[in-house]
Amino acid sequence: MCGIVGLFFKRGEATQDLGPLLAGMLSQMSERGPDSTGFALYGDAAPQGAFKTTLHAPDAEYDWAALEAELGTAFPVPRPARRYGSHAVFTLAANQEQLFAWIARHRPEIGTFGFGERIEVFKDVGLPDEVAERFDLTHRSGTHALGHTRMATESAVTTEHSHPFSTGPDLCLVHNGSLSNHNRLRQSLRRQGIQFSTDNDTEVASGYLTWRLRQGIGLTEALEAALADLDGFYTFAVGTKDGFAILRDPIACKPAVLAETKDWVAIATEYRAIATLPDAATAEIWEPHPATVYSWRRQ
């Protein structure tokens, strides 16, 4: 099972509507994925030269203030960290490689869930309504967001195994389905320098896209290459800094519905998630074709 939702406003500034609308969509996908819930929000941009990173602490009593002070000695911190339960969003003048290397050396217990100018990634074990509450989703703004409810089939139910998975700066992936060649592919991607923190199949798809994008090709081309290299069932939704993309496997094993109005585009595993949106009744609604990349960019 699993449920995917995504909402993308085509133009304009970050809107306060995003968080509550995404929470409503996620809630509709509870039965499809009661194990864990996650979402990626594209909110306000980091100041010029800085990036946002979403970090995850293994315990609720984690001393974020100490970490912030320590990070401040290594990198400029133009904006204070914002804490949301077990997660915190740091804004630092450091590139991804420098920052992740620093964390791996000094704070290996910390998970790095997202990195980029605008992306913030939150995920945890639990039902959508609980997880949305934990991360204050209904008070969060942004221009677009992807969410996922997980019914685990091939690896453990933990925060780390939850979706979305980050595929690179401002990029993330959510997946409904399962991959059958992920073990072999993980081995070969490791040899290419891609790092993995779980035994999850979706993380391999995420790593695969990271590897392809590093080669300098575009997201659409990377997803088209995935059609040949990933074996299994999937509906993928990929978030980018200013858009998102959808791909279903060649036999369209896993469901997906797209809806579009003049203001927004939405994806969901089932229409009932889209039905919660304003203007859903008058939206153009269709099912994405198999093996076809759909993508949108903000105007």
Add this chain to the structure above:
Amino acid sequence: MIEIDLARSSVRGLNERLHRLAPGTNEHYWRVLNPNGAHAIAVGITEPIHVEIKGHVGYYCAGMNAAATIVVDGHAGTGLAENIMNGLVRVNGNASQSAAASGRGGLVVVQGDASARCGISMKGVSIVVGGSAGHMSAFMGQAGTLVVCGDAGHDLGDSIYEAEIYVAGSVASLGADCVEKEMTQADIQRVAALLDRAAIATKATCFRHYGSARRLYNFHIDHAAEY
């Protein structure tokens, strides 16, 4: 007219009321409001009533229908009219995958497009798709008729037993053991009658006929030594 608003009452409550209808009921006309993609709306109806659903429905709408006329004024999710036994199910929009799956009788009309595996394992149902049908439609069809007024996707009629398929547009590819057959006068009459019942205005003469080559499931005496 009995009106049920699913924004205020449950699908289970609706279905229970529909299942309690006795033969000869005078509660003939039902209207369902605010389906909002809910699953299993109006399933298992045994009386010849009329149900109109105003909006998009989720999975398995009108499943196991035995006698009712059910009209969805919107799109339908996966498994529309699954295992339909008789009656009429009409969708004014598009239907997602596996529409009329394993249907044994009755008529399913999709005014727009039907997605993948339309009529999978059909066992006697008649299906008319006003638009196009997705890949692997009529997969393992055993009996019944699939009429597609638009195009058909890849692997049409894969591993088909005995169902009849008629397509007016292009066929991306035929599945294993599915072949084109002669479009006889009897075929034209059959398609015309179904289009008439479906109230879809397309000329029956512009369809091509596909069906089973019967090489896949028949025992060939020539191969006896191989077993």
